[in-house]
Amino acid sequence: MKREKGWPHSEFRKYIRGWYLACLFVSFFLFCGLISSSQKIETQPYELKYPANFGGRFTIPDDNPTTKEGVYLGRLLFYETKLSANNKLSCANCHQQNMAFTDGKALSEGVDRSLTDRSSMSLANLLWVRNFFWDGRSPSLEEQAVFPLTNEHEMGQSLNASVAKLRTTVLYPPLFQKAFGTDIISENLMIKAIAQFERTLISADSNYDKFLAGTYNLTAQEERGMALFMNAPNPEKMIRGANCEHCHGGQKTFKELFHNNGLDSAATDPGREKFTNQSSDRGRFRVPTLRNIALTAPYMHDGRFSSLEKVLDHYNEHIQQSPTLSSFLVNVSNKSGGKKLLLTKSEKMDIISFLHMLTDSAFINNPEFSNPHLTLKKP
Amino acid sequence: MFRIKSLPLVVILSLPIISSAQNADSFTITGEVTTALDLKKSDLSGYKQISHKVKDRDNKEHEFKGVALFELLEKAGVSTGSKLRGENLAKYILIRAADGYEVVYALPEVDPEFTDQIIMLATEKDGQALPNGEGPFRIITPNDKKQARWIREVRSIKIQFAK
Numbered sequence: 001m002k003r004e005k006g007w008p009h010s011e012f013r014k015y016i017r018g019w020y021l022a023c024l025f026v027s028f029f030l031f032c033g034l035i036s037s038s039q040k041i042e043t044q045p046y047e048l049k050y051p052a053n054f055g056g057r058f059t060i061p062d063d064n065p066t067t068k069e070g071v072y073l074g075r076l077l078f079y080e081t082k083l084s085a086n087n088k089l090s091c092a093n094c095h096q097q098n099m100a101f102t103d104g105k106a107l108s109e110g111v112d113r114s115l116t117d118r119s120s121m122s123l124a125n126l127l128w129v130r131n132f133f134w135d136g137r138s139p140s141l142e143e144q145a146v147f148p149l150t151n152e153h154e155m156g157q158s159l160n161a162s163v164a165k166l167r168t169t170v171l172y173p174p175l176f177q178k179a180f181g182t183d184i185i186s187e188n189l190m191i192k193a194i195a196q197f198e199r200t201l202i203s204a205d206s207n208y209d210k211f212l213a214g215t216y217n218l219t220a221q222e223e224r225g226m227a228l229f230m231n232a233p234n235p236e237k238m239i240r241g242a243n244c245e246h247c248h249g250g251q252k253t254f255k256e257l258f259h260n261n262g263l264d265s266a267a268t269d270p271g272r273e274k275f276t277n278q279s280s281d282r283g284r285f286r287v288p289t290l291r292n293i294a295l296t297a298p299y300m301h302d303g304r305f306s307s308l309e310k311v312l313d314h315y316n317e318h319i320q321q322s323p324t325l326s327s328f329l330v331n332v333s334n335k336s337g338g339k340k341l342l343l344t345k346s347e348k349m350d351i352i353s354f355l356h357m358l359t360d361s362a363f364i365n366n367p368e369f370s371n372p373h374l375t376l377k378k379p
Numbered sequence: 380m381f382r383i384k385s386l387p388l389v390v391i392l393s394l395p396i397i398s399s400a401q402n403a404d405s406f407t408i409t410g411e412v413t414t415a416l417d418l419k420k421s422d423l424s425g426y427k428q429i430s431h432k433v434k435d436r437d438n439k440e441h442e443f444k445g446v447a448l449f450e451l452l453e454k455a456g457v458s459t460g461s462k463l464r465g466e467n468l469a470k471y472i473l474i475r476a477a478d479g480y481e482v483v484y485a486l487p488e489v490d491p492e493f494t495d496q497i498i499m500l501a502t503e504k505d506g507q508a509l510p511n512g513e514g515p516f517r518i519i520t521p522n523d524k525k526q527a528r529w530i531r532e533v534r535s536i537k538i539q540f541a542k
Binding site: 136255256279280284325 | 404405477478479480510511512513531532534
């Protein structure tokens with residue numbers, strides 16, 4: 001009776017042996033896991049350096065910490081033409097370092113020879129951006145990178161095809177191993193590396209930064225321009241201003257805002273409305289950073305203004321009324337009861353002189369941001 | 380010539396935009412809530428209507444009408460009243476405008492067990508719907524001397540834990 005209820009002895013031994021083998025297997029895989037995770041620990045953290053007054057309001061995804069190995073890999077990929085359908089374009093075609101990572105064109109030409117819908121944006125201080133593109137439709141650098149890589153009017157190649165090309169190279173598999181602990185290149189890791197590099201593109205060494213740090217003396221014209229940039233016009237108190245600061249202010253000269261800045265009375269590009277589906281977003285676009293603004297002509301989402309003078313003329317004289325025009329651009333005037341800003345020609349020049357203070361030559365010449373393929377030793 | 384020729388094309392391309400524009404503006408209440416809400420102006424008629432006569436940025440007095448923010452938070456199931464204690468006191472309200480502008484309030488600033496001030500989500504000013512660029516929804520905080528937190532064009536109200 002007992003034997004019938006309990007385990008036969010041989011069965012019991014088999015059972016134990018089964019468990020023993022299973023434990024052995026599990027331990028083996030755990031051991032392998034430990035080895036691979038210890039490989040990841042070998043990466044060195046990349047220190048993101050920025051002035052304290054830039055503030056720490058940014059988020060780096062937990063699953064993509066910034067490492068020296070990842071940043072270097074991302075930099076190679078940023079300048080890698082194999083990521084385009086015709087092997088001729090890299091990210092750097094539309095984002096050239098000497099123009100603060102723009103391309104000097106109103107609209108850019110993709111692999112299919114057609115033009116992009118909107119103007120190439122400067123890549124500076126993206127660490128503090130939370131919603132990417134002119135319409136803010138993308139919430140992370142990782143997600144954002146997919147669009148230009150795969151869009152048929154830009155680099156025009158599926159991530160899958162890019163991965164396949166990189167896998168055939170001698171260069172990349174060991175670099176993925178160093179950065180991510182695996183030499184099996186994947187879409188996800190490729191995107192992560194590019195995002196890591198983009199996070200390092202910090203511009204914080206312009207004359208304006210030096211002025212804020214107390215190590216640069218303003219010229220008389222820059223001082224006048226800065227006052228006009230910062231002040232809201234108040235004719236009753238005899239304060240002249242252009243109120244640029246309201247949307248472009250702060251130490252970074254960037255606030256994450258989206259406004260219709262009166263380019264057209266009837267917007268041909270719906271802007272943020274296409275993303276939010278709310279009619280009050282018609283013709284709203286990102287208020288871009290003014291970092292290196294003197295280097296990033298032409299201006300606006302469609303590159304319609306070829307110079308800063310034309311941009312100032314727009315805000316001073318040509319704001320177009322529409323239902324979604326930013327309320328910060330309505331009836332703002334240096335004359336009591338005036339409808340337009342009414343800056344003088346010399347005041348506009350003063351503001352432009354201040355805008356030139358935002359040029360960061362250390363940023364555009366930083367060898368850590370340049371094309372690494374040019375100095376790479378060919379195997 | 381180019382403009383005239385391309386006009387029909389522009390009109391055709393704009394059709395989907397025009398049709399989508401029929402969506403009424405709304406705002407959301409999300410985050411640490413029991414019921415996430417997506418409210419249009421018409422949805423607010425079911426709440427008690429209140430008004431505040433206060434000086435705005437133009438230094439002139441205006442009469443704002445709307446509903447108490449607290450009532451909306453209660454509807455969404457935010458921890459209020461007797462539940463607003465312990466770790467719930469580390470929650471804050473992040474309000475975001477259509478243009479991306481953001482301001483923060485702590486929950487006790489809105490709760491009548493903590494304060495007599497009634498923070499309002501306004502929809503009217505001086506008998507008129509709030510104008511473009513200000514409405515359709517704007518926060519009015521009478522005890523704030525500076526109007527920087529009287530956030531205009533409210534799109535989202537999110538309750539979060541400080542981490």
